[in-house]
Amino acid sequence: MRLRYFLDWGGDILWAGDDEANEKYGYPTDLDLLPISHETRELIKILFCIWPSIAQGSKSKSEKEEFDKLNKEVFARLVSELQTIEISNEMPNISSQPTAHGGG
Numbered sequence: 001m002r003l004r005y006f007l008d009w010g011g012d013i014l015w016a017g018d019d020e021a022n023e024k025y026g027y028p029t030d031l032d033l034l035p036i037s038h039e040t041r042e043l044i045k046i047l048f049c050i051w052p053s054i055a056q057g058s059k060s061k062s063e064k065e066e067f068d069k070l071n072k073e074v075f076a077r078l079v080s081e082l083q084t085i086e087i088s089n090e091m092p093n094i095s096s097q098p099t100a101h102g103g104g
Contacts, residue, residue, distance in 0.1 A: 003029060003082075005075055006090040009055075011048050014078070040077040043044060047074055068093055 001024070002017030014029035016022035025033050030096055031041070053059055054067045075089050 001084075001086065002086040004088050004090050005078065007047065007055075007071075009052070011049075013044055013074075014087070017086070021085070034082060035067050036078065036081055040074065040081060043070065043074050043077065047071060 001020045001104060003021055003025070004015040004017045005013065006015070008028075010028075012028035012032065014025075014034075016025060016027040020031070031044070047067075048057075050063075050067055050070075050099055054064060059067070071091060075087070075091070079087050
């Protein structure tokens with residue numbers, strides 16, 4: 001079974017990566033069906049609170065780096081907590097992306 005990890009505008013973070021995952025958890029994945037800790041769920045909420053302004057390029061490089069750090073922590077926690085599921089990280093490193101204003 002495989003899940004794909006990336007954020008979208010709708011507040012989803014995990015996506016079925018094969019038919020088995022789609023049948024069991026849906027597309028996007030219903031996080032309530034997964035054995036994820038309360039702490040990880042709270043970090044996911046924080047990630048989505050700051051995601052819109054990060055995705056629009058309206059944050060400084062240091063703020064983007066902090067977002068990347070939190071994003072990596074969430075991914076690592078999901079991999080650790082969902083050990084029987086393969087999770088592929090398809091989320092780009094935001095701090096290395098140019099801003100909407102053409103800067104870095």
